[in-house]
Amino acid sequence: MEKQKTLFDVIGPVIIGPSSSHTAGAVRIGYLAGKIFGEIPQKVKFRLYNSFAKTGKGHGTDKGLLGGVLGLDVDNENIKKAFDYARKLNVQYEFEYANDHNRHPNSVDIHLEGSYKMDITGVSLGAGEVCITKINGYKFNINGDYxxxxxxxxxxxxxxxxxxxxxxxxxxxxxxxxxxxxxxxxxxxxxxxxxxxxxxxxxxxxxxxxxxxxxxxxxxxxx
Amino acid sequence: MIQLNTFEEVLKEAGTQNKKLYEICQEHEAEILETSVEKVREKVQINLNAMKDAIFSGLKSKEKSMSGLCGDDCAKLIEKYKSGKIFFSETYQKVLLYSFATIEQNLRMGKIVACPTAGSCAIVPSVIVAMSEAANANEEIQINALITAGLIGEIVSNKLALAGAVAGCQSECGVASAMAAAALVEIYNGTNDQILQAAALTLKNIMGLVCDPVAGLVEVPCVKRNAFLAIYAITGAELAMAGINSVIPIDEIVDAMKQVGELMSPTLKESSEAGLATTKTGLEIAQALIQKWNAGS
Missing domain, CATH: 3.30.70.260 (ACT domain)
Incomplete structure (x- = not known):
């Protein structure tokens, strides 16, 4: 099912740079994961794959994912300071990097721990579009359009x-x-x-x- | 509902209704978003203001990107314009400054408007804002111009994914430049046909541009390319306003771009496996960055 295009896909969205797929997409994956988890985690571990792993640091993918999990939206200028924000909230965070060609080029596994534990997988599809594809191993298709x-x-x-x-x-x-x-x-x-x-x-x-x-x-x- | 599938259809529809292209576009948008034209324009205004904020924040900063590769070119230009030999008129200087200001905000994780993408975010704002200052165009005219730019991008995107990974940089900075050229014609109240001619001329002459970023980052060559293609957009508008037309109609140019995108090697579509990314210097930069980041800085 193709999404109806709008003017604001072309003259928007307003986002934190530098990349719609590697930064804004990362924020959105983190943001959706945070909402699905339903609380601020005490610990969060991200495993970035392929292009996310290779170019993530230069695109702030790590900051985007973490900031998103902590509830920051794509246009929040505090994303740049996500590590400081996590420390302030006493959230422990960790990043791992992996190469796996069976996985989408821009994908991430997120392990969250708080009053319970959860595993969420998301992919960044380009132009800021994302999809949460798995929660605790179950297949989902959550893209934030509804x-x-x-x-x-x-x-x-x-x-x-x-x-x-x-x-x-x-x-x-x-x-x-x-x-x-x-x-x-x-x-x-x-x-x-x-x-x-x-x-x-x-x-x-x-x-x-x-x-x-x-x-x-x-x-x-x-x- | 009005369909915005091809430029030919939209031009015809606008002619029948005796309206400007932006009017057709904002009415179509109101219909799909189930809202009023006023609300659509308010939303465009918010994005226009975000563009201006990025410009004015960017003009004040020389903070480098996370890689350290870029971030101080705007400051260098400002210095040059205080003294030294200047080739450009004041208006062109502003276009250059605003484009560097915006794209540098992007790479330092500042707030920008993807237009159509983050990597090409500086072209449309720098042209609209600088040229509106030169033309004394008020905010209503700037909104009309930004909607006109959006219409160009929207119709191109029906056929061509606006993503370097799919069709190369022609579909990001190239399309942004065509959007800016169209917007500039609208600022100077050109005709609907001139708007599409400006976009056509611009697209045609940037066809085939590859996406070969060094180390996979939105920095080299993206930063300077935004500035170059902002200036380039003005050429498209200038020619169209003089009645110089593209021999190939714009819809056919978009078809050709799509074909070129499909024929383009995947190594030249954002994968950093050829072109500038694999030059001796490009590879050295990528290697140095891997070491820097593995060292944990």
Missing amino acids: DTLVLIYKDKPGMVYKVTALLQNYNLNIATMHCDRNAKGQEASMGICIDGSLPESLLTSLAEIDGVYLIRNIEVLKK
């Missing part, structure tokens, strides 16, 4: 129905939906992009569904 509901839950019959029925109650239209699971009867995941935004009360109702382990509402990125 409000996106992220769920991890027990794999059992009726779960997709229960979730979509609640969305129906709020008259919310599903733009896209992706499901995945690790093994039958264990854990599964749903990523649902919504037209419009998710009300708080809906999130509360979703949390009450038996077997739902994790819910996140990832709001559309400012673009």
